Amino acid sequence: MVIEQNQIGILFKKIKTLKKKEIILYLIVSIILITGVVPIFHNYNWxxxxxxxxxxxxxxxxxxxxxxxxxxxxxxxxxxxxxxxxxxxxxxxxxxxxxxxxxxxxxxxxxxxxxxxxxxxxxxxxxxxxxxxxxRDKYMAVLLALFILFLFMITKKKAFFTFISLTANIAVLCYALNLNHKGHNIWVISICLALFFTFFSLILISGLKKKTFAAILSTLISLSFTMILFKIFMVFTQGVDYTYMGYIAGQNYLSDLFLSQILIGGLGAIMDIAITEASAINELVDINSKISIKDLISSGREVGHDIMGTMINIMLFTYICGIIPLIILKMKNNIELHTIIIWQVPMELYGFMIGSIGILLTIPISLTVSIIVFKKLRRSI
Missing domain, CATH: 2.40.50 (OB fold (Dihydrolipoamide Acetyltransferase, E2P))
Known part of the structure; x- marks a missing residue:
């Protein structure tokens, strides 16, 4: 009884020590953020x-x-x-x-x-x-500071790597847009961006692990299949009428531009599903190395079904949110909603449907790749 009380006392001390360390970390992060934000309110000479x-x-x-x-x-x-x-x-x-x-x-x-x-x-x-x-820079600075603070409070150690990944991705994207402005092909640039985002983000956040390798492989295969299916669709149909694009001014390669939008737009959701499936299968195999492939497939499908609906909804919100003001404005001018959908937003609907197909393809692809990596290869080694 005395031993149990001592163990409980030691546990409480560890919890208190941990809380103190977290509070100190949050205070340090808050002071750094405040120090960075305050000058933005007085940066007129910049x-x-x-x-x-x-x-x-x-x-x-x-x-x-x-x-x-x-x-x-x-x-x-x-x-x-x-x-x-x-x-x-x-x-x-x-x-x-x-x-x-x-x-x-x-x-x-x-x-x-x-x-x-x-x-x-x-x-x-x-x-x-x-x-x-x-x-508006001071408002943006406050929002950025709150984002970083909440990131550290929720994800703790991973917050640093997440922030580095986000900053690097934004910097590379800006550099890529500058390359396109100088005349480089947007489709080639987008493929390079997709490769960089996939490798850099997953490796930095998840580390050099088997599940990271499985997620990267699943993401690249799923993206490839999605874009191939879309190209086949364009060949065997009349294709896409790019006159509906809201940003055609000055562009003479609208097909590449639209393909780039689809590729980058669907990448985040596909990466999310791929790493979720890889992590789930990895955990199942680690807990029970003798688990059957049938049980892995059943569990992986359940995980996929759970996240499929939310991911497809995210894809819908991603493509629709930018045109909500346009829809409301036209409806205020007595234009019917179905007319707006047919004539004003087909490109967003194309993007949503293609991205959703990519999400659906990613579930079986990432499940298969993860089982091969964590079950088949482990058994052969």
Whole structure:
């Protein structure tokens, strides 16, 4: 009895020590993040563009809206603000802005907000200008800091590797877009990106393990089969009408552009399923090395069925979220929803369906690859 009480006491001490270490870690991370965020609120000198902090705003209905019975109303704003950087630092500036009730193509500004402006004239000390847009970097900095803090609180040690992976992926993506801007083929670049994202992300987060190798192999095979099926579909049908793409300006290789969107868009969900299946099969084999292949297939299918629905829904949300404002705007202009779906969003529907097919293919492919890696190869070794 005394021994059990001592063991319980030791366990509580370990828990307290662990909590203290976690609290210290969170405090250190919080201090670092606050130190990084605070300067963003006062970084006016980092910009060449003139920044203004709005002091007062006067709103009034425009003359054309007073005389019109249309639902869409337009308003005028007389804005007075103080310049926060540049040659006219500390001086007042007078701005005018026009915004609509829908706010689709314009903004309504309020006091204490910060905006970028272009100075139009300086006459006898009176400065006038026009607003270019919001200064949003401080809000982004706060969100990024909260994201990093929650990442450390939830994933602890893996947070560092996750953040490094995310940062590297963004940097490589920006570099790839710059290569495309210089004339390199977008489809070739996207294939290289898919390979980099797959290898780098999975190895960095999961480590050099068998399950990582199985997930990488499953991801690449699933992506290949998905893109091959789509190419076959394009050959034996009339293909895709790329005039529905909302970003065709200046592009003369729309097929490659759309294929790239499908490849990168479906990569995340396919990687997720592949690593989940690999981890599940790995755990089952580690717990019971004599488990039958039939039981592994049954368990792997159950795991696949559990995550299949959520992954397909994620794919739907990924492709649809960007066009929600367009759908709402057109419905407000009395365009029927089915008309919008048929004529305005077919490319998003193509992407969703192809990505969903990729998700469905990944389940049996990753299950087969994982069983071969963890069961067959283990037995042969």
């Amino acid at each position: 910009y060449d563009t003139t920044i203004v902090k709005i002091k007062t705003v006067e709103n009034s209905l425009s003359e054309e809206s007073k005389e019109s019975s249309a639902k869409e109303k337009y308003f005028n704003q007389v804005v007075i603000g103080v310049i926060m950087n540049g040659d006219y630092l500390g001086q007042n500036v007078f701005l005018q802005n026009k915004y609509s009730s829908s706010g689709v193509l314009d903004e309504k500004y309020k006091a204490r907000e910060e905006v970028f402006i272009k100075i139009d004239s300086v006459d006898n000390g009176k400065i006038t200008g026009s607003i270019i847009g919001f200064k």
